[in-house]
Structures are given as C-alpha cells and as structure tokens.
C-alpha cells in the first residue's frame with residue numbers, strides 16, 4: 001500500500017501508546033500504577049461543566065466562526081493583556097482544538113520545505129513530528145539538567161543558518177518542568193530579532209508554576225519581539241480540560257489569518273458548547289487553578305524527595321508542569337528497556353526519555369494521587385534493587 005511520503009517517518013505518539021498499554025493492563029485486572037499521564041488527574045471544575053451543559057440545552061449546537069466565538073477570543077485577549085502583558089486583539093487569536101492543533105496550524109503556516117526549526121532538547125515529542133509533517137527539518141539544541149535545562153544564547157546562535165525559520169520554546173517544559181529565566185528570554189529575543197526567526201512559545205503549562213515563580217512570556221519582552229512571536233496556550237492543563245480539546249494561538253495578524261484559513265479547511269471551529277465552557281473557566285476558574293497548582297507543588301515535593309533517595313536515580317527538581325525527569329544512566333539501561341521492564345516486572349508505567357530526545361532518562365508524571373505516587377516510587381525502588 002502506497003502512503004504519502006510525508007507520513008513515512010511519522011510515528012504515533014508514544015506517550016499516548018504507553019498510557020493506553022497501562023490502561024489495557026488495568027482493564028485486565030492487573031494492579032498497574034500509572035505515572036505516565038500527561039493530564040491532570042483532577043476533574044474539570046463544576047461551573048465549567050454546568051455552563052457547557054446549559055449552552056447545549058439552549059441549542060448552542062451549530063457551527064461558530066472558524067476562529068472561535070468572539071466572547072471567548074475577547075476573554076483570551078484580556079487574559080493575555082492582564083496576566084502575560086501581551087497585547088493581542090481578538091482578531092489575532094484563533095481558538096483551536098487543543099494547543100497541539102494550534103502548534104500544528106502555525107507550523108503549517110510558517111514552515112516551507114527545507115526550512116529549519118530549532119527545538120531545545122529534551123522536547124515535547126510532537127514538535128519534531130509536526131515540523132516534519134510541514135516539510136521542515138527539526139534542529140535540536142541540546143540542554144542539560146546540570147544547567148537546569150537553560151542554554152546560552154550563543155549556543156542557539158551557533159545553530160542558526162540561512163534556512164532557520166522558527167524557534168520553538170516550551171516553558172514550563174514537558175518533559176523536564178524547567179522554566180526558562182527572564183534573562184535568557186531577553187537574550188533569545190535578541191537572537192530571534194537579529195536572525196528574523198519566528199518564535200513559537202508554547203505556554204500550555206503557564207499556570208502550573210511553583211515556589212512563587214512568575215511565568216514570563218517572551219512576547220512581552222518588546223513590541224518587536226511580539227511581532228515575531230506566536231503564543232500558544234489552552235484549557236487542557238490549567239483547568240483539567242484535556243478531553244474538551246480547546247487551545248489557542250495568538251499571533252501577528254497575517255499569521256493568525258493564515259492559521260484561521262488552514263483551520264477553515266480542516267476542523268473548522270472547535271466544538272461550540274466546549275468553547276462556552278472555556279469562557280466560563282477563564283471567567284471563574286482562577287481559584288480552582290490555584291488549588292490544583294498547590295496540590296501539584298505538594299506532590300512535586302513528595303515525589304522529588306522520594307526519588308532523590310533512590311540510589312542510581314538522579315531527579316531534576318521541576319519548577320513547573322507535573323513531570324519529574326529522572327536520569328537513569330547509572331542503571332545501565334536505555335530508557336525503553338527501563339520503562340518496558342518496569343511496566344512488565346513492577347507494574348509501574350513511566351515514559352521513556354527517548355520519546356523526548358534523551359535516552360538516559362525517564363519521565364515520571366505526578367498527576368496522580370499521593371498514595372499512587374508513594375506506591376509507584378516504592379515499587380521502582382524495590383525493582384531497582386533486584387535488577
């Protein structure tokens with residue numbers, strides 16, 4: 001069977017596959033502790049659900065404008081001005097079917113065949129695949145836990161060629177939980193300006209940031225930076241709304257218009273009544289977000305303490321998101337073998353770091369109850385003693 005060349009090197013999301021395998025084992029009655037989830041274990045706040053149900057009952061069941069309903073784009077525009085110091089008009093915002101969809105649209109719009117897209121590594125696994133699907137070439141900028149996964153602007157500049165078109169940033173990061181410092185963002189903005197790079201700033205975890213740290217959007221560095229920046233956000237992680245599939249992109253007008261055009265020929269608008277739920281989340285969900293963030297911070301402290309006590313594992317302390325990225329070099333196993341054997345032999349699901357460009361690490365999610373975290377980490381400790 002001849003499929004299009006563009007899909008030849010695309011593989012299905014491995015993180016979703018591992019989560020599916022853990023669920024299958026659970027369904028067979030096997031006591032699996034899943035620490036692989038990429039989504040909050042909390043439920044969507046009740047008022048958000050209620051508003052979507054109400055709008056559904058009221059018959060809000062038809063197509064909406066492709067870019068999303070105006071009230072929602074206005075609410076996102078106000079949120080970006082208030083919290084992120086970003087001046088985007090509602091017509092610079094496109095509401096999408098998740099942040100993933102927003103990034104996909106943007107890369108389709110910006111990347112031409114052979115264009116290079118610079119991605120700091122470890123990276124969220126969908127970036128390189130989406131770049132490849134757009135005909136581009138992912139170029140990785142290696143970062144290290146020793147440097148807190150920060151990097152030097154010079155290291156970025158050394159990767160820039162005539163073909164460089166886009167830089168993708170993700171802070172707080174999946175999989176490391178690292179938060180890029182404001183100083184570094186200023187330096188990156190200067191490099192982006194000098195070389196006319198677009199910056200796609202994936203800020204999906206912006207609300208889940210710990211220890212009183214303030215999230216910083218690169219687009220807020222200067223109006224010139226904003227002109228080159230596409231800011232990505234969404235409902236999934238902040239409001240525990242992963243299944244609703246709602247995200248957004250905020251971009252310079254021509255980019256936003258082109259993204260809307262692409263979307264008009266693929267998904268059209270995101271689900272009508274789900275948009276109403278997101279609007280409610282933006283209006284009334286802040287207290288819930290703070291509660292979930294505080295819970296994640298407590299779990300971060302718990303899991304970081306537990307894993308740091310295990311000989312042979314080295315954990316990086318995340319400043320945001322809900323993942324612990326753990327160096328497994330001393331175990332002598334590659335990340336796939338480690339994760340496969342851990343699931344088979346100790347019934348704990350984690351994600352191999354190779355999915356994120358680091359085969360010497362695994363990603364352990366703490367989007368799980370304290371009880372599950374304690375049991376899962378105890379099992380890992382006991383298993384490591386045996387291997």
Ligand SMILES: Cc1ncc(COP(=O)(O)O)c(C=O)c1O
Nearest residue numbers: 038098099100124174234236247
């Ligand atoms: C870094 C990053 N960006 C984007 C997304 C996609 O989020 P959404 O559910 O809004 O599509 C994820 C989800 O795992 C993520 O980790």
